[in-house]
Amino acid sequence: MKTVNKHGQALSERFEVAYNQVHDALRDIVQINDDRFVVLVKVGAKKYQVIETFKKDLEQYARLRNAIVHEKMEVGFYIAEPNTKVVHHIERIANLLSQPNYALSIATKNVVFFDYLDSILKVTTAIKEHGYSKFPIYKNKKCVGLLTASSIIKWMAQNMESSLVNLSDIHVSDMMEYEKEHSIEIVAKDINIFEVENIFEKAHKKKRKLEGVIITENGYNDEFPLGIITPWDLIEIDYTVE
Known part of the structure; x- marks a missing residue:
């Protein structure tokens, strides 16, 4: 059974949304011809401190995302469900990558x-x-x-x-x-x-x-x-x- 937060959205759905936001941000930041998530993380970590900081987390989230999405039994039913801490963390990373601070x-x-x-x-x-x-x-x-x-x-x-x-x-x-x-x-x-x-x-x-x-x-x-x-x-x- 899906875990639903107080806003009525499953943690797995929130995770997937944040994961996609991270993926889009990595494409914009790293800018290489290979848009695979794990490749973007690997290449980006060599160039950008923020990606290096979260490299291990993002690699773990890529594996979790595969379990959530690719092994989904049916629409709206996920075989794996991330916990609240994981979802909160990837949402913060997504926000950090999507809306980077001014250099100043x-x-x-x-x-x-x-x-x-x-x-x-x-x-x-x-x-x-x-x-x-x-x-x-x-x-x-x-x-x-x-x-x-x-x-x-x-x-x-x-x-x-x-x-x-x-x-x-x-x-x-x-x-x-x-x-x-x-x-x-x-x-x-x-x-x-x-x-x-x-x-x-x-x-x-x-x-x-x-x-x-x-x-x-x-x-x-x-x-x-x-x-x-x-x-x-x-x-x-x-x-x-x-």
Whole structure:
């Protein structure tokens, strides 16, 4: 006998609806020519943290779905019935995949940025005060890249005399010579988390080290940053659903 919730819908029916929603979302996110559920999960887990997080659950749900649907005895009668916890969990996953958060939700806000001609002492003060290691740099009111703590260290190593470094007359522009070109992407604030992950993935495939994704109002390099996302931000996303 089917288990029916207070809204009159069987748990098995709710599960099937959520499963199909997950399947549709995986197609949209992963975008490969093979639309089999388990293949989408396997491929997607290699590219997207959220799919990796739920990979084992989704593989289990694929087996459960086969038992529910393919072994159905007759219309409306299911040989297997998922419990409430399972149904609630897959519904939450379906919602998470179908309506991904904006990337700005995981970005570092109140971004500290500097002008190309600023004294490097401003940067070192910011490192001390905020603990940041990457700063957007603007030249003629346009973002030209990131200044990273690693480049500052490289500069110091090259310019050290008698174990001392004089930074009093050094500017951001001096350090930027040690930064690689095209280390950032600038995107609009309506971009979602999956799209940002895809940007990092494409850069990785091209063997291009992407230091960060800067979020602005409309994705233009002459707009002030609203947030910044680094590869570490993606790794540390908490996709836990209760």
